[in-house]
Amino acid sequence: MVVFTYKITVKGTVQGVGFRPFIYALSERYLVTGTVTNNSQGVEIILNADTLTLKQFLTAIEYEYPPLALIEEVSYSQLPYKPFNQFKIIQTENLGDITVNIPPDMSICAECETELFDPTNRRYGYPFITCTHCGVRYSIIYDLPYDRVNTSMKSFKMCKACEAEYTNPLDRRYHAQPIGCWECGPTLELMNNVGQVVPLNSTNEIDKIVVLLKEGNIVAIKGVGGYHLMCDATNEEAIQKLRDRKQRLTKPFAIMVKNISMAREWATINEKEEALLTSKERPIVLLQSVRVGTTKGSACGAPQPTGIAPNISRIGLFLPYTPLHLLILKKLNRPLVATSANVTDEPICTNLEDLEKLQGVYDYVLEHNRDIVNGCDDSVVMIVKEQHIILRRARGYAPVSIKLPFELKHNVLALGANQKSTVAIGFKNQVILSPHIGDLNSIGSMEYFKQNIENLKRIYKFEPEMVVYDKHPQYESSKYAKSLSLEKIEVQHHYAHILGVMAEKQIRGKVFGVAFDGTGYGDDGKLWGGEFMVCDYDGYERIAYLNYFKLLGGAKAIKEPRRVALSLLFDLYGENVLTLENQTTQAFSLTELKTYFIAWEKGLNAPESSSVGRLFDAVASLLGICQVMSFEGESGMMMEELYDSSVVGYYSFVYENGKIDFLPMIKEMLDENNTTIAISKFFHTLVEMIVVVYAPYDLPLVLSGGVFQNRVLLGLVLERFPEAILSNAIPPNDGGIALGQLVANSDIYTR
Numbered sequence: 001m002v003v004f005t006y007k008i009t010v011k012g013t014v015q016g017v018g019f020r021p022f023i024y025a026l027s028e029r030y031l032v033t034g035t036v037t038n039n040s041q042g043v044e045i046i047l048n049a050d051t052l053t054l055k056q057f058l059t060a061i062e063y064e065y066p067p068l069a070l071i072e073e074v075s076y077s078q079l080p081y082k083p084f085n086q087f088k089i090i091q092t093e094n095l096g097d098i099t100v101n102i103p104p105d106m107s108i109c110a111e112c113e114t115e116l117f118d119p120t121n122r123r124y125g126y127p128f129i130t131c132t133h134c135g136v137r138y139s140i141i142y143d144l145p146y147d148r149v150n151t152s153m154k155s156f157k158m159c160k161a162c163e164a165e166y167t168n169p170l171d172r173r174y175h176a177q178p179i180g181c182w183e184c185g186p187t188l189e190l191m192n193n194v195g196q197v198v199p200l201n202s203t204n205e206i207d208k209i210v211v212l213l214k215e216g217n218i219v220a221i222k223g224v225g226g227y228h229l230m231c232d233a234t235n236e237e238a239i240q241k242l243r244d245r246k247q248r249l250t251k252p253f254a255i256m257v258k259n260i261s262m263a264r265e266w267a268t269i270n271e272k273e274e275a276l277l278t279s280k281e282r283p284i285v286l287l288q289s290v291r292v293g294t295t296k297g298s299a300c301g302a303p304q305p306t307g308i309a310p311n312i313s314r315i316g317l318f319l320p321y322t323p324l325h326l327l328i329l330k331k332l333n334r335p336l337v338a339t340s341a342n343v344t345d346e347p348i349c350t351n352l353e354d355l356e357k358l359q360g361v362y363d364y365v366l367e368h369n370r371d372i373v374n375g376c377d378d379s380v381v382m383i384v385k386e387q388h389i390i391l392r393r394a395r396g397y398a399p400v401s402i403k404l405p406f407e408l409k410h411n412v413l414a415l416g417a418n419q420k421s422t423v424a425i426g427f428k429n430q431v432i433l434s435p436h437i438g439d440l441n442s443i444g445s446m447e448y449f450k451q452n453i454e455n456l457k458r459i460y461k462f463e464p465e466m467v468v469y470d471k472h473p474q475y476e477s478s479k480y481a482k483s484l485s486l487e488k489i490e491v492q493h494h495y496a497h498i499l500g501v502m503a504e505k506q507i508r509g510k511v512f513g514v515a516f517d518g519t520g521y522g523d524d525g526k527l528w529g530g531e532f533m534v535c536d537y538d539g540y541e542r543i544a545y546l547n548y549f550k551l552l553g554g555a556k557a558i559k560e561p562r563r564v565a566l567s568l569l570f571d572l573y574g575e576n577v578l579t580l581e582n583q584t585t586q587a588f589s590l591t592e593l594k595t596y597f598i599a600w601e602k603g604l605n606a607p608e609s610s611s612v613g614r615l616f617d618a619v620a621s622l623l624g625i626c627q628v629m630s631f632e633g634e635s636g637m638m639m640e641e642l643y644d645s646s647v648v649g650y651y652s653f654v655y656e657n658g659k660i661d662f663l664p665m666i667k668e669m670l671d672e673n674n675t676t677i678a679i680s681k682f683f684h685t686l687v688e689m690i691v692v693v694y695a696p697y698d699l700p701l702v703l704s705g706g707v708f709q710n711r712v713l714l715g716l717v718l719e720r721f722p723e724a725i726l727s728n729a730i731p732p733n734d735g736g737i738a739l740g741q742l743v744a745n746s747d748i749y750t751r
């Protein structure tokens with residue numbers, strides 16, 4: 001056989017995931033000589049092989065790649081013949097443009113877990129055990145290429161034993177950058193709430209923490225992308241203490257459970273949900289609780305403490321994803337409330353200095369000395385009708401690149417919206433989305449926002465030529481965009497929502513987009529959010545929308561469903577509302593009613609809106625379910641609880657000249673004396689609106705916007721339109737906006 005020299009290039013997530021040792025092992029199997037190296041493009045292999053062996057080698061790459069790798073492209077070319085004596089892994093080089101992906105932080109792998117609990121293993125009980133197939137990545141990276149010197153592990157000098165593993169191409173820890181052991185790696189430290197080290201006497205940190213948790217203490221535990229506040233999830237008092245101290249009234253808490261069988265004691269879990277819970281990403285999965293709604297609890301155990309998710313039967317569960325969490329949960333053998341440690345409206349705390357702002361909330365801190373470079377929250381996912389819906393895209397998923405169906409002409413920076421902010425950078429046919437940043441309502445979160453932009457720029461050696469941002473003049477992200485000396489493009493909020501789905505799904509042609517949302521700034525300066533549009537990458541046509549209604553008190557109306565409902569009552573009955581007796585009017589004093597009537601009549605501080613999100617709120621108020629919300633989305637969640645699938649029919653509405661008049665529905669709803677029927681028919685009416693408006697169009701149906709986080713509504717729409725397209729890799733809420741913005745102007749790409 002004639003041997004030639006070939007160059008194979010592999011692009012995708014191929015660094016820091018054991019790709020080079022995998023290639024090395026293949027070279028031994030196929031008895032070929034040459035080299036393998038990481039570069040900024042991915043992995044490059046030079047190979048001396050005959051044509052048949054080359055084919056086998058390529059097939060093996062395609063089918064056998066390591067668990068954390070993600071291959072986007074494999075290409076090869078023939079080079080002039082060059083002899084090699086052996087196969088060698090060579091030093092990392094840095095070659096110009098960075099197109100390689102950073103691997104996200106992954107949960108502990110099965111092999112490391114076995115070693116963790118094996119008393120004969122030298123890393124027995126070591127809370128930072130890891131290997132090439134698992135553990136932290138993104139959260140510890142300062143820079144690419146992904147090498148130990150470019151991570152927060154650089155300050156830990158490997159011991160002889162670790163180094164031997166690190167340098168052996170056939171070892172599971174070959175070039176695993178974060179490895180360490182009892183001898184040389186990061187260590188734990190237990191502190192009280194004023195930063196003093198707690199004496200351990202004859203016990204260790206894990207055993208001590210377990211005792212403290214059992215006693216009902218609140219402990220801040222440093223994890224992968226930040227700290228969690230944790231307490232015993234079976235201890236009603238401890239949970240209430242956490243709520244009181246954090247001033248978090250009713251917003252549900254996520255629960256970390258020991259394993260899948262403990263998860264089953266709390267929720268019904270189908271096959272898809274189990275796969276998600278145990279996946280290497282280990283997100284928080286929203287599930288149906290089995291312990292709510294009965295005072296006795298289920299056959300599985302006691303009732304769920306009400307403090308976990310008051311009045312809501314959905315529960316967010318997740319499994320331990322680090323060796324540290326595993327050690328604690330195994331010993332404790334109880335579920336833990338696990339909520340991100342952050343000050344309201346601020347990003348997750350990533351160091352002790354940040355955490356001090358929460359002094360008074362926690363009783364103890366379990367600290368470790370591996371720095372968190374890039375903060376990252378837990379991801380939140382749910383399954384609706386077999387579809388994977390990501391509500392918060394962070395740990396395990398971020399930063400993952402998304403391939404576009406075309407090439408961008410320029411380097412583009414997209415700044416997203418204002419709530420659930422994410423930012424994105426785009427170059428060539430690649431987009432890198434930051435993890436969830438949060439709401440841009442504080443100085444702290446704006447700093448975190450800018451830091452995320454800087455991180456992406458630094459790591460990907462990216463210089464933007466253009467900035468795209470939301471049309472809303474009051475968004476902090478828009479203000480920031482205007483401060484940059486770059487070419488600027490404003491993008492309408494709901495258009496960006498639909499474009500985000502199109503980009504993720506690589507759709508090229510026109511679509512019919514339905515954006516049901518909270519509020520977003522419209523082209524006419526009104527607050528849109530019940531939008532039907534035909535779009536492609538060149539632009540969009542607004543086909544229909546909900547008739548405008550007034551949001552009494554502007555931003556206040558977003559938190560107070562009663563204000564929106566009152567406005568609809570004024571639309572229906574004018575001044576007569578002042579003498580009406582119903583759930584909404586009872587939530588106001590007569591003086592308030594009079595004041596708001598004047599505001600409504602004169603349009604004072606009463607911006608007009610077409611938002612479906614606000615319509616949900618109005619319905620919740622009119623039916624007496626929720627007058628003032630204590631967290632975003634509360635009214636919708638409470639309405640999910642009351643939906644009854646056995647109810648049929650929908651209410652009246654009028655669709656004329658591109659406007660949907662829904663006031664007939666409100667009128668009929670007020671005459672309904674059964675709340676469950678009213679709510680169920682309300683959901684059906686929304687579906688019917690889509691049916692009617694979409695009917696004349698022969699285009700793919702695309703759904704986006706925060707309202708589609710509502711499990712009941714989304715389920716009903718998918719039942720009616722099983723072929724509807726929605727995003728699975730980016731959130732339907734404003735977390736998906738940045739991706740849409742990036743592709744929003746045809747001038748920025750060549751077809």
Ligand SMILES: [Zn+2]
Pocket residue numbers: 108109110111112113130131132133134135
């Ligand atoms: Zn491992």
Ligand SMILES: [Zn+2]
Pocket residue numbers: 158159160161162163180181182183184185
């Ligand atoms: Zn070591």
